[in-house]
Amino acid sequence: MTPAQHAPGAAVPGPPLPLLSGPWSARVARAEGADLDLVHGWMQSPHIDAFWHQAWPRERWYEEIAGHLAGDAILPVLVDLDGRPLAYIEVYRVVRDRLAGHYPELPHDLGVHIAIGEVGRTGQGLGRALLRALAEGLLAADPECTRVVAEPDVTNAPSLKAFEAAGFRPAGKVTFPDKTAALMIHPRAEEDMPR
Template identity: 50%
Template sequence: MPPLQLDNGFDLRPAGPADAATVAGWMTQPHIRQWWHQDWSAVRWAAVIEEQVAGGHSIPCMTSLDGEELGYVELYRVRHDRLAEYYASQEHDWGVHIAIGDSTRVGRGIGRRLLGSLAEALLRADPRCDRVVAEPDAANTPSVRAFAAAGFVCQGELRLPEKTALLMIRPRTVEA
């Protein structure tokens, strides 16, 4: 994947094992733990991040706003993910997971801005990709609202083993 240039003051960099303690701390935050269910130790997160980096399926990233780290992002090709079994995926669909770890920045529209910036960057960087997808838990109202505000359109419910999700798709062209 080519480097992504984010807009609106956001930066994105690959995560590495050295970021595991930060990610582990964020995952214990109630607003993340409730939805991610990955409040693991830093040692386990280091292993997970190393596995992701080595495998090429999912790209773990750290994101910052105006130079201050605020969250964890996973970018992935849907065709290599089990999500592809649950909807009519396209070969070049990108998927995204985000967790705003800095609790002082939750509820301020940052998630919406970050999601919009990520989607635009992925679509610019990969001309073969026509859409970016996500599958937030249907009960996670703040997340669903952020995706919708960032131009993701709800395509219905997906019954995944661990949750009922909403399939949210951000097409290359957003209707005004």
């Protein structure tokens, strides 16, 4: 057996940048400068902290983003709408995440964490449009990926509604130490839903 066969997902590349088209654009977030200021500022917002619980100091966010950039499990991404920053996204490989083993994941399954930065831009349907664009953009970026997943908190009703409106389907609940999550799956095709 090769070393890659011992570690789940070892031969799978890191998560890709979603391929988005106008009015959306995505780029890898940097761990310094304006990107760090933006993410750190957004994470202090009550509407984000209520579910992310990461209203950390700026230095801790520097370490978080830099750590993601140095690894191959999570890709930190900033998404703009019409050239204006809208959301911080973390794209992750399920096989390298705590979600692994909670459902019959495939090696190329991708997951997303999403935070819309400004509370004034929530509740307008932007979340569902962004989630649909992200799912389609990730499936386009990785032809071997057949499922994009998410695990929002079961108490976050607006988020659950947005995921369903974006084509994600409920696939059970997952219990983590810090939350009970709804497993949401956006399959490439019907046969790609787990049985």
